[in-house]
Every structure is written in structure tokens, then in C-alpha cells.
Amino acid sequence: MKIVIFGLTISSSWGNGHATLWRGLCKNLARIGHDVVFYERDVPYYAGTRDVFELAGGRLELYPSWDAIRSRASADVNDADAAIVTSYCPDGLAATELVTDQARGLRVFYDLDTPVTLAKLRTGEAVPYIGSRGLQDFELVLSFTGGPRVFEEFQRRLGVRRIAALYGHVDPEVHRPVAPQPHYRADLSYLGTYSEDRQRALEKLFVEPARRRQDLRFLIGGAQYPQDFPWSRNIYFVRHLPPSEHAAFFASSRMTLNVTRHAMAEMGWCPSGRLFEAAACGAPLLSDAWDGIADFFEAGEEIILVRDEHDTLAAFENDDGTLQRIARRARERALDQHSSARRAAELVQFLERSERGCARQLVEEA
Numbered sequence: 001m002k003i004v005i006f007g008l009t010i011s012s013s014w015g016n017g018h019a020t021l022w023r024g025l026c027k028n029l030a031r032i033g034h035d036v037v038f039y040e041r042d043v044p045y046y047a048g049t050r051d052v053f054e055l056a057g058g059r060l061e062l063y064p065s066w067d068a069i070r071s072r073a074s075a076d077v078n079d080a081d082a083a084i085v086t087s088y089c090p091d092g093l094a095a096t097e098l099v100t101d102q103a104r105g106l107r108v109f110y111d112l113d114t115p116v117t118l119a120k121l122r123t124g125e126a127v128p129y130i131g132s133r134g135l136q137d138f139e140l141v142l143s144f145t146g147g148p149r150v151f152e153e154f155q156r157r158l159g160v161r162r163i164a165a166l167y168g169h170v171d172p173e174v175h176r177p178v179a180p181q182p183h184y185r186a187d188l189s190y191l192g193t194y195s196e197d198r199q200r201a202l203e204k205l206f207v208e209p210a211r212r213r214q215d216l217r218f219l220i221g222g223a224q225y226p227q228d229f230p231w232s233r234n235i236y237f238v239r240h241l242p243p244s245e246h247a248a249f250f251a252s253s254r255m256t257l258n259v260t261r262h263a264m265a266e267m268g269w270c271p272s273g274r275l276f277e278a279a280a281c282g283a284p285l286l287s288d289a290w291d292g293i294a295d296f297f298e299a300g301e302e303i304i305l306v307r308d309e310h311d312t313l314a315a316f317e318n319d320d321g322t323l324q325r326i327a328r329r330a331r332e333r334a335l336d337q338h339s340s341a342r343r344a345a346e347l348v349q350f351l352e353r354s355e356r357g358c359a360r361q362l363v364e365e366a
Helices: 018-031 066-079 092-102 114-123 148-158 196-212 243-251 262-267 273-280 309-315 320-337 340-355
Strands: 002-006 035-041 059-063 082-086 106-111 140-143 163-165 186-191 218-222 235-239 253-258 285-287
Touching: 002 018, 002 066, 002 092, 018 035, 018 273, 018 340, 035 066, 059 066, 066 092, 082 092, 092 106, 106 340, 114 148, 114 262, 140 148, 140 340, 148 163, 186 196, 186 243, 196 218, 196 262, 196 309, 243 253, 243 273, 253 273, 253 320, 273 285, 273 320, 285 320
Parallel strands: 002 035, 002 082, 035 059, 082 106, 106 140, 140 163, 186 218, 186 253, 218 235, 253 285
Antiparallel strands: none
């Protein structure tokens, strides 16, 4: 199967969650015999932080403008078994027009930012990657967030005919247990790009516990943190880590925290890729709670749910044996159910079933 993708970025993991996910998916699609072409506009922001320059087993098309690659993209789309347009693709509207007008194969939209999309639609804001016809011209829509509310709203607001959840995942060849590193040592760590949408939860679950436990070391890794972030003297900072450093970051923490963006947590069924990455690295996991999290990890057995600073502080009272047992079970679950190979197989299954014109909508089986 030839799959052509028009996305935000796969070449740079700086300040976005798309790149790592696409790398895992594309690598595993290629391994099971599929031909993948990824189109990415070559913007300065990602060009200056690029950490991947070619697509293993596939083809990466970095282009300066849509006009420059229109003909080549058209030829690829005409030759493809499936053409996928993603959320936040800089040329999403042009790619949508090309795919819906010319694709001979399956026309697919993958929203990796579902809660943001729906929040904009509810307030009447323009969604830059969705045109006036919504998503009705796509034969299949994939959503990074699941749950009944998402499926209903996509159908009602965007005219979606068939939808399925394709959740986050982890590549265990990149995210795996490694030796801890002294410069990443922490009692509690947090890895994530700064987002105003999760700042309130981060302050409650991470910053406030740090203020109360000045005897412990806290570590944040990520990009785009503002100068007025409420640091304390025991919170240390590592500016953006490439995926190659994630394993050492997680392995050096006694525990690590996952914080979900407010819009995602409100929708439920919203596991970030980071959640699975930390689990695959063998890090004991704390996470905020949201509807549907039990579908991915079992509270108290594979993950520790924290709702406020008191829960975070209580987690420090667990002995190392308990934390390691929880971490081991989470890693087993992540590798079994949430690997990039598993998601690649799910994607192929969705494409094949949609291509056959399956009468029963995927939403009914979700």
C-alpha cells in the first residue's frame, strides 16, 4: 500500500507532539511492507531544530512552498492507495483540495489535535486546517482523542461519515530503560512543551509540591517556557530534549509526571504520546485523571493518579519497591497495547476496511 501524508512535521521534534508519533508510525508501516511519502513544508522554525533528515524506508519531501511541489504531490496522490491530511498541516486547505479532487485511493483526515479543533468550532473560530465543507469529503477521519463526545461532535459539526480513534503510541526502540544520568537526576520530573492550557494543572501537581518539599529535586524538560514561569530554587530546567535523550531523562527520575492539556482532559480518552513513552522507559508514572484513562492504564497498579498537590506529595511516600512494581506493569502494558507497531497495524486495518467500503461505521464499533 502506498500512503501519502501531508503533515505538520516529522523532521523536527521541537515544540510539537506530531514528529515523534509520525516517526514511529512511518517506520513500522515501512517494516510491514508499505510505501510512505511524507510532505512537510520547510519552515525556518523547524529547519533550525531539525533532528531527522530522511524517512527510513520511505520518502521525506521537504518543500519551500505549495506551488513548488504541487505537480509532484499530485502525481503521488494519484498513485496512492491512501492520502492523509493532518491537523496543523501548513498547507492543509490546499492539500485537502488536492486529495479530495484527485485521489484515486482512500481520502483520510487525521486530527492529532481534536480538542483544539472542537474548541474552536464551538466558539465559532476559524480552524485553519479545515475548509468550509468540513470533513465530509473524506472517507475516513482519524482522531487522536476518543470517546463518545468526540465521535458525535465530529459527525454533527463536520459532516464526518466514518471515524475511528488512532491514539498515541511509543517506539520501544527509542524509548526504553537505560542507565540513569546524574544531570537528569530528580525525585519528580516532567517532560513537555510549555502550554498555557495545562499550566494550571502543572502548578497544582508539580510546582506547589516542589514549594512544599524543598528537600527534594524537581526537573522540567521542554521548550517555550516563559521567563515568568513560577520557578522555585529546587526546580531545575532542561531546555528541549530530542527524543534520543528522553530515555535517560525518564530513567533518572524516581517518578515522572504526565499532565494533560485542559481541553484534552475535558474530552476524556486522551492519552498523550508522552504517557506511553515514560511507561516504556520504565519510569514510575503519576498522571492527572480524566475519563477513559482506565482504558490505557490501571490506577494503583500501573499508574498513580493525582488530582491535587496532596496526591503528589503522598506519592513520595511509596517505597522504591512499590514504585518499581507499578513501573514494570505499565511498561508491559505499553509494549503490549500501545506500541508504534501496534498503532501502525491498527492504521492499516482502518484503511483496508474503509477501502473495502465496510457498511458498518467504525464509530459503532469504537
